[in-house]
Amino acid sequence: MAPIVSIRNLAKTYGNGFQALKGVNLDIGKGEILALLGPNGAGKTTLISIVCGLVNPSDGQVLVGGHDVVRDFRRTRAMIGLVPQELTTDQFETVWNTVTFSRGLHGKKADPARIEAILRDLSLWEKRENMLRELSGGMKRRVLIAKALAHEPEILFLDEPTAGVDVNLRREMWQVVERLRKDGVTIILTTHYIEEAEEIADRVGVINGGELLLVEDKTALMRKLGRKELRLELAEPLGALPPGLDSYNVALAEDGGALIYEYQGEAEQGRIATLLGSLAAQGIEFRDLSTRQSSLEDIFVELVGQRA
Numbered sequence: 114m115a116p117i118v119s120i121r122n123l124a125k126t127y128g129n130g131f132q133a134l135k136g137v138n139l140d141i142g143k144g145e146i147l148a149l150l151g152p153n154g155a156g157k158t159t160l161i162s163i164v165c166g167l168v169n170p171s172d173g174q175v176l177v178g179g180h181d182v183v184r185d186f187r188r189t190r191a192m193i194g195l196v197p198q199e200l201t202t203d204q205f206e207t208v209w210n211t212v213t214f215s216r217g218l219h220g221k222k223a224d225p226a227r228i229e230a231i232l233r234d235l236s237l238w239e240k241r242e243n244m245l246r247e248l249s250g251g252m253k254r255r256v257l258i259a260k261a262l263a264h265e266p267e268i269l270f271l272d273e274p275t276a277g278v279d280v281n282l283r284r285e286m287w288q289v290v291e292r293l294r295k296d297g298v299t300i301i302l303t304t305h306y307i308e309e310a311e312e313i314a315d316r317v318g319v320i321n322g323g324e325l326l327l328v329e330d331k332t333a334l335m336r337k338l339g340r341k342e343l344r345l346e347l348a349e350p351l352g353a354l355p356p357g358l359d360s361y362n363v364a365l366a367e368d369g370g371a372l373i374y375e376y377q378g379e380a381e382q383g384r385i386a387t388l389l390g391s392l393a394a395q396g397i398e399f400r401d402l403s404t405r406q407s408s409l410e411d412i413f414v415e416l417v418g419q420r421a
């Protein structure tokens with residue numbers, strides 16, 4: 114199936130000469146949830162802004178639904194909903210009017226039933242006559258989403274949707290995203306929270322210094338780059354690594370109280386039995402054992418060299 118968003122050799126150099134994007138290629142399939150991870154200043158917002166037609170690319174091309182985002186701006190923009198990081202709407206306007214106005218902006222006919230459904234879905238219905246300034250921070254976030262959905266876009270961009278919101282609201286927002294996915298909406302979100310990507314994305318892209326370092330199916334990424342660690346708490350501490358373990362990636366913990374075996378993939382996992390056998394043969398006993406798998410966060414830190 115043709116991608117709904119196709120990004121080719123996209124580059125952006127700002128007026129001051131800063132190169133924010135350096136030749137990004139990315140295809141996004143209809144109905145998928147893609148999380149873009151990257152540290153501050155990586156180029157995430159620039160990328161989103163170009164796809165949404167708010168910033169012009171210096172080079173390359175973006176097609177949305179097969180249409181060029183520069184030449185066919187109105188058409189592509191109507192297909193997209195954008196949830197920005199901050200609310201810039203009139204604080205003295207009501208929730209109902211704000212969301213209704215957004216629909217009109219994209220040239221869609223008024224549809225109060227549709228607006229009602231969106232507000233109910235986002236638990237904003239009771240607040241429809243309230244002014245934005247009367248809402249809590251979390252409610253304002255929801256209004257941003259409602260505004261972005263008012264014209265029934267096929268693609269939704271969420272720029273750091275849950276930055277600074279509490280855990281409960283974050284979980285609620287994830288549920289909203291899940292419902293939208295069921296309706297077939299394609300979702301691209303940028304996030305600093307690896308947990309968020311881990312929880313809701315189908316694919317994860319890592320962007321740093323204006324380059325897309327990788328984009329991969331989340332589970333495959335975890336399988337490919339994720340390492341596992343087996344930790345054996347020793348009955349008696351050791352002064353040095355026992356002989357005969359050279360062929361394993363085994364290390365002695367700093368206090369000598371544990372052996373740590375790092376492995377990746379099924380073949381190395383299969384060697385655990387022989388490793389344990391070899392320890393037993395040397396009379397090395399252990400009193401406890403635990404395993405841990407590296408998280409998306411570990412993978413990210415390894416790739417980018419810093420935390421998101």
Ligand SMILES: Nc1ncnc2c1ncn2[C@@H]1O[C@H](COP(=O)(O)OP(=O)(O)OP(=O)(O)O)[C@@H](O)[C@H]1O
Pocket residue numbers: 127128129131132133151152153154155156157158159160
């Ligand atoms: N209008 C502009 N003029 C010059 N430089 C800009 C402009 N907008 C952004 N930049 C620079 O481009 C780089 C990428 O910015 P961008 O906002 O795309 O990053 P980001 O990944 O979204 O970061 P954050 O996570 O902090 O939002 C940054 O170094 C930023 O300072």
